[in-house]
Amino acid sequence: MAETTSDVGLPSGGIFGASAQRISEDSRKISARERHRLAAPYLDRLAPEDETADFAPALLRLASSPRP
Amino acid sequence: MSEELCGLTLVAAAQAVRERRTTAVELTEACLRRARRSQTEVNAFITIDAEGALAAARRADADAARGAWRGPLHGVPLAHKDMFDRAGRRVTHGSRLFAERRPAATATVLRRLDAAGAIDLGGLNMSEFACNPFGLNVLVGPARNPWAHDRIAGGSSSGSAAAVAACLVYGALGSDTGGSVRLPAALCGAVGLLPTRGRVSRHGAMKLSPSLDAVGPIARTARDCARLFAAIAGPDPADPTSVDVAPPDVESGLDSQLTRTRIGVPSDRFCADLASNIGAAISRGVNAFREFGAEPVEVPVPDFDGLNALAACVMLPEMAALHRQRLSERASEYTPWVHDRLSSGLDVPAIDYIAALCVRARVTAELVDLWLGKADALLLPVHTESAPRLNEILDEIDGRKPPRRDLGLYTRWTNYLGLPAITVPAGLDEDRLPSAFQIVGRPFSEPLLLNLAHRFEAARDTGNANAKDRI
Numbered sequence: 145m146a147e148t149t150s151d152v153g154l155p156s157g158g159i160f161g162a163s164a165q166r167i168s169e170d171s172r173k174i175s176a177r178e179r180h181r182l183a184a185p186y187l188d189r190l191a192p193e194d195e196t197a198d199f200a201p202a203l204l205r206l207a208s209s210p211r212p
Numbered sequence: 213m214s215e216e217l218c219g220l221t222l223v224a225a226a227q228a229v230r231e232r233r234t235t236a237v238e239l240t241e242a243c244l245r246r247a248r249r250s251q252t253e254v255n256a257f258i259t260i261d262a263e264g265a266l267a268a269a270r271r272a273d274a275d276a277a278r279g280a281w282r283g284p285l286h287g288v289p290l291a292h293k294d295m296f297d298r299a300g301r302r303v304t305h306g307s308r309l310f311a312e313r314r315p316a317a318t319a320t321v322l323r324r325l326d327a328a329g330a331i332d333l334g335g336l337n338m339s340e341f342a343c344n345p346f347g348l349n350v351l352v353g354p355a356r357n358p359w360a361h362d363r364i365a366g367g368s369s370s371g372s373a374a375a376v377a378a379c380l381v382y383g384a385l386g387s388d389t390g391g392s393v394r395l396p397a398a399l400c401g402a403v404g405l406l407p408t409r410g411r412v413s414r415h416g417a418m419k420l421s422p423s424l425d426a427v428g429p430i431a432r433t434a435r436d437c438a439r440l441f442a443a444i445a446g447p448d449p450a451d452p453t454s455v456d457v458a459p460p461d462v463e464s465g466l467d468s469q470l471t472r473t474r475i476g477v478p479s480d481r482f483c484a485d486l487a488s489n490i491g492a493a494i495s496r497g498v499n500a501f502r503e504f505g506a507e508p509v510e511v512p513v514p515d516f517d518g519l520n521a522l523a524a525c526v527m528l529p530e531m532a533a534l535h536r537q538r539l540s541e542r543a544s545e546y547t548p549w550v551h552d553r554l555s556s557g558l559d560v561p562a563i564d565y566i567a568a569l570c571v572r573a574r575v576t577a578e579l580v581d582l583w584l585g586k587a588d589a590l591l592l593p594v595h596t597e598s599a600p601r602l603n604e605i606l607d608e609i610d611g612r613k614p615p616r617r618d619l620g621l622y623t624r625w626t627n628y629l630g631l632p633a634i635t636v637p638a639g640l641d642e643d644r645l646p647s648a649f650q651i652v653g654r655p656f657s658e659p660l661l662l663n664l665a666h667r668f669e670a671a672r673d674t675g676n677a678n679a680k681d682r683i
Contacts, residue, residue: 179525186522189574198573201573203656
């Protein structure tokens with residue numbers, strides 16, 4: 145069984161399976177560099193056809209797509 | 213009139229007015245009395261507008277006397293996070309900068325609640341500019357958790373959750389840019405709904421990050437929450453991001469059967485790493501939904517850190533852009549660490565911001581297909597720990613650095629994806645503090661989320677749990 149989204153082929157980079165408690169205790173604040181590193185797998189997927197204006201129509205399409 | 217009235221649910225209070233067993237003025241006076249008395253301990257309000265509320269209540273009773281019922285909230289006292297414009301009334305955004313700000317017009321959501329007959333008691337406490345999950349506010353001090361007054365109520369809609377849990381009002385609006393409705397609702401034991409992006413107008417609401425901001429209701433039961441949601445949802449020409457989808461009739465579907473509903477749940481391995489009370493709340497949810505005939509389906513947990521980082525690429529620059537001029541010209545009026553947090557977006561590269569917005573639709577579609585292709589909704593943690601003690605949070609502030617802990621770990625990503633989510637109270641933990649889980653759905657699935665929340669609270673007797681006796 146896939147444990148995280150990364151295990152099934154989607155981009156990742158985060159800390160998977162890490163406990164909330166541990167993260168809380170780590171008291172970390174993501175620096176700009178760390179933030180970029182974590183987001184990069186998604187940001188790097190930017191394709192020529194992607195546009196910011198697509199979001200609301202995309203939500204409407206997802207709402208009407210067939211249920212499982 | 214007894215303050216027992218304050219312990220009614222919102223729907224019961226509306227019914228009592230409708231059946232003339234009480235009046236809007238009686239309800240309003242009872243809530244005002246309780247609100248004033250609780251200020252020392254809970255500090256839920258920034259502004260109590262007794263005069264305005266009582267005038268509105270008298271008008272509501274006059275209308276009722278001639279049979280002119282305004283709507284499903286006729287005569288019901290509410291109050292809202294102090295960031296929704298009300299013409300002529302002080303609306304502070306929780307900041308010293310706007311301590312005397314009086315807008316000229318009223319926010320769409322407040323106009324819709326007015327039209328439904330609600331009474332507005334005033335502006336509720338909130339984090340300074342809604343940008344911390346701890347409820348910290350230097351203008352009036354932080355709201356306290358009604359269940360334990362030495363603990364935070366969460367944030368940024370701190371006063372909204374506290375006022376509802378303490379039975380000062382029957383419901384409240386908050387805003388959620390990264391968890392600001394869901395987190396305080398979880399810490400205070402209330403139901404909090406983050407609607408789908410575009411479902412509820414944000415016209416006249418304070419902007420923090422316009423690409424992520426949402427307005428949502430907080431109440432003591434799922435049915436109460438459904439009634440508030442139905443009153444505020446729907447397209448608004450004044451908000452260009454609102455979506456042209458008619459508001460659903462959510463209340464009639466609350467008792468729908470859940471057989472054939474599939475609930476996505478994280479693996480046992482993931483849950484084993486959670487704080488014990490958080491894991492127990494998840495288990496209570498899974499077990500309850502299985503009893504209803506729903507089928508739990510194991511799904512991959514979201515990449516919280518990656519998606520939260522993506523959300524930050526959008527949120528931080530937008531916050532900085534909105535505050536840019538004030539950050540330099542009126543710096544001393546911000547709390548230093550809030551000033552630095554709002555400024556941090558100046559360092560995010562424009563290319564990251566643009567890319568994060570451009571890939572949003574595709575990432576959302578892929579993840580919805582991944583998760584909700586298998587399930588109708590996801591059951592996940594909402595908070596990382598029970599309400600922390602206020603002094604611990606204050607101790608963590610180090611000069612210009614905010615408190616260290618990441619209360620919003622499980623909430624921020626949903627705002628980026630634009631998905632609806634609901635906080636469902638799951639009872640008290642071993643410390644007698646509220647615990648909760650959240651359910652995340654596909655776009656515009658609020659009726660299902662409210663249906664699930666309602667069925668859970670009916671089965672586990674968690675509906676209208678409140679801290680009324682602790683005030």
